[in-house]
Amino acid sequence: MVVWEQPEPPDRPAPAPLSRDRIVRAAIDLADADGLDAVSLRKVAAALGVGPMRLYGYIATKEDLLDLMVDAVHAEIRPTGDGWREVLHSLASTTRAAAHRHEWLADLLGGRPQLGPNTLATSESVLSAMDGVDLGTVVPAVSAVNAYVIGAIRREIAERRAERASGMDKRQWQVTHGPYLQRTLANGQFPALATVVHDGPHLNADETFLAGLNFLLDGIAPRATH
Amino acid sequence: MVVWEQPEPPDRPAPAPLSRDRIVRAAIDLADADGLDAVSLRKVAAALGVGPMRLYGYIATKEDLLDLMVDAVHAEIRPTGDGWREVLHSLASTTRAAAHRHEWLADLLGGRPQLGPNTLATSESVLSAMDGVDLGTVVPAVSAVNAYVIGAIRREIAERRAERASGMDKRQWQVTHGPYLQRTLANGQFPALATVVHDGPHLNADETFLAGLNFLLDGIAPRATH
DNA sequence: CACGGGTCGATACGCTGTATCGGGAGAGAC
DNA sequence: GTCTCTCCCGATACAGCGTATCGACCCGTG
16 A cells, blocks of 8 residues: 655655674664673674565574674783783783673683684683693683683673572562572581581672683693793 | 573473474584584574474574583583693693584584583583692682683684685685785785794694693693692 | 363464566667 | 666564353352
8 A cells, every 4th residue: 555645754764874894783782781682793783774585695504693792892801911921811801800800701601612803812822821831831821711711700690690580579489499509508418518608708790710710820820820 | 681590391292302402403414514604593493394483492592502512512511630720721622622513513512601510510620620739829820721722723714614614725825815915925025924934833723722822821830830 | 962162273463584577777789 | 768677674474372251061059
């Protein structure tokens, strides 16, 4: 059915030519605001005022978009410092800081090999600052720190989310899990676990992260300082 | 969030009574065979010869099912050994072995806090075998090993998948990525990275995993042996 | 025999990623 | 100026997802 009187086209804010960068930034904004589940091609496209299929001119698949998001965030990760230990510590800390700004990173880090320019540049920063240490040590050391960071961040973000969720309805959580946990621990079934929960240290997230990182760096030290 | 206590099974007459365990096993079989994406409630239900909505009598949500799968696999992870170092080494190795049998574990490990009975039992095994080490060290040490293992496994499985995918059409991969990588590395843009790729050691997956693990355990040692 | 409650499965809804294809706009030829 | 060809954009479509809803059926009870 024809609408004879066409509405005045709402003069668009700015044509702002679509680009891969704009797409990736829009996706990151969505993920920062509402989590990774909120990133759908339809929503990204809508945020840019275009149809979903437009995006396929710039990205081949949704997984591509996720890879591009990860690479884009790696631009924020540029370790600094003097000496191998400071550099690796900085790599770990800046990666963690990026994950705090972009919690969805915890879901993607380590999930697929990354070869984007920013990711490579991060590696380059690390490796170039570690001259003096022999290659046979550098490679496994950097790998180990990366692995630790990925796992530590994942667990930290997972805990943070659980706390947030249970804070939102703590009542519900206590009702369903409280009795089960309490009974299980009081059971005598897990005595060592119960002791740890009861008497163990209660480190916060920063302390836990740094403690583990320092274990790792302490273990690398003898080989790095020949 | 899972309710770990099973609801009373509505006692079924017919051929093979549906149960939470049967559902979880079917889901694990599907995931082992075709990856985590192949686990949909519809497919799990179909594998059990049942309508999709039947599952909701045993499981509140799909995330619950994933949590249950992770907990079920933790039954395979029972570290052994004498002394803290052997125990932690065993924890890492058996976890990794489980991830080799169930690659989808790499996608789920660390993704959410786990409180299931098998997961708790794994922790209990570790903690109970580490008596003699003071609690102030045990907690961060176990956390660190867990974090490292999660990250290392993720990366290892991600690489394995990428290799498999690129092996299936190596031609395609070389065409799209080869030139870009070669040009980028020959660029002079990433000299340190190029040196490492060219001259660095080429460790296999086992060596890389053990090297990082030993760094970590070496770093823990001074505090564990007081 | 009638009824009431509870369970099971069909149907439905809104959402996803992506393939397909018709139409319209722009460029080029005469 | 007009006709035609080409190419790109966006609408539509499809198969699948997790899960809410609800009607029908079965079973135990009065």
